[in-house]
Amino acid sequence: MNKRVILKQRPDGIPKKEDFEVRIDALQLPLKQGEILVKVEWISADPAQLVWISGVKSYMPPVRIGDTVRAFGVGLIVNSHAAGFKVGTYVSGLLGWQEYCKVHVSKVEKIPMNVNPTLFLGIFGMTGFTSYIAIKVLGKIKKKQVVVVSTAAGAVGSVAVQIAKAEGCKVIGITGTASKIQWLKDIGISDVINYKTENVASSLKTLCPEGIDLYLDNVGGEMLDAVLLNAKKGARMILCGAIQSYGQKKAQPLYLYPLVISKSLKMKGFIVTDYQNKFDEGFRYLESLYKQGNLKYKEDVVDGLENAHTALQKLARGQNDGKMLIKVLHEAPKL
Known part of the structure; x- marks a missing residue:
């Protein structure tokens, strides 16, 4: 049965x-x-x-x-x-x-x-592959760039911040509870914003006054607006999820989309299964980080x-x- x-x-x-x-x-x-x-x-x-x-x-x-x-x-x-x-x-x-x-x-x-x-x-499945595709393949990060990740303590977000950190980037995580902030600090992410108690746009301006190079968005709506305000010219916005709108009759609005034009931003949505040809290299990369002790979960x-x-x-x-x-x-x- x-x-x-x-x-x-x-x-x-x-x-x-x-x-x-x-x-x-x-x-x-x-x-x-x-x-x-x-x-x-x-x-x-x-x-x-x-x-x-x-x-x-x-x-x-x-x-x-x-x-x-x-x-x-x-x-x-x-x-x-x-x-x-x-x-x-x-x-x-x-x-x-x-x-x-x-x-x-x-x-x-x-x-x-x-x-x-x-x-x-998790880290060797769709979760890990999503993070790898977003940060390495589409995000094309370079050392010392500023990378911001929403839902940073979640399954995808926590892998993404560790990849960015391993690549030598300045990493800023956004999350919503004290325990999740502590988890991010435990894995080496010192710059964390609590979106429930802080103004995200203002905190980003303080933490990265010269602007953001790459943003991995798992939320949408007002959080994406806050990032757009602080994006450098030519920054990349990788759209992975929109948890703020799931289960809602209407998606959360994006008010500051004209900044995509004025800042020459690149916005790219993706579905991880469209990149199956990258899964083998992604697994090798993630396995290497894991064996080095640089990928915790x-x-x-x-x-x-x-x-x-x-x-x-x-x-x-x-x-x-x-x-x-x-x-x-x-x-x-x-x-």
């Missing part, structure tokens, strides 16, 4: 428990050629899921009502009809909120057995599929303390 969580209704604002439903169904066996059965162990909770379940058209189609909630996960192959994918191998992919996932091997990636599998949902874990919705709630409220994960607690399987 397979326990899974389906989308029962579209959330109105921050997702609630009532928006989801736990179901237990028979496993869809036997496997076809090229398919594997994965025992899902860990599931990633990401801001993108807030968009996927909202019904808003995006780079991926919305999760349909009645479907298993879409999510990246890692798990162990327990049955295989695919050459080269042995039982006992760990894989990652869009496995969803469920205990078991029947999937074609073209939709998953093998991951090493000697590494903590949750790292492939935190995980915030919710136990059980029944509580998976709380992971999205914490993300939406900015209450997560590190990479948000859901641990799948398996009952005795009935295959």
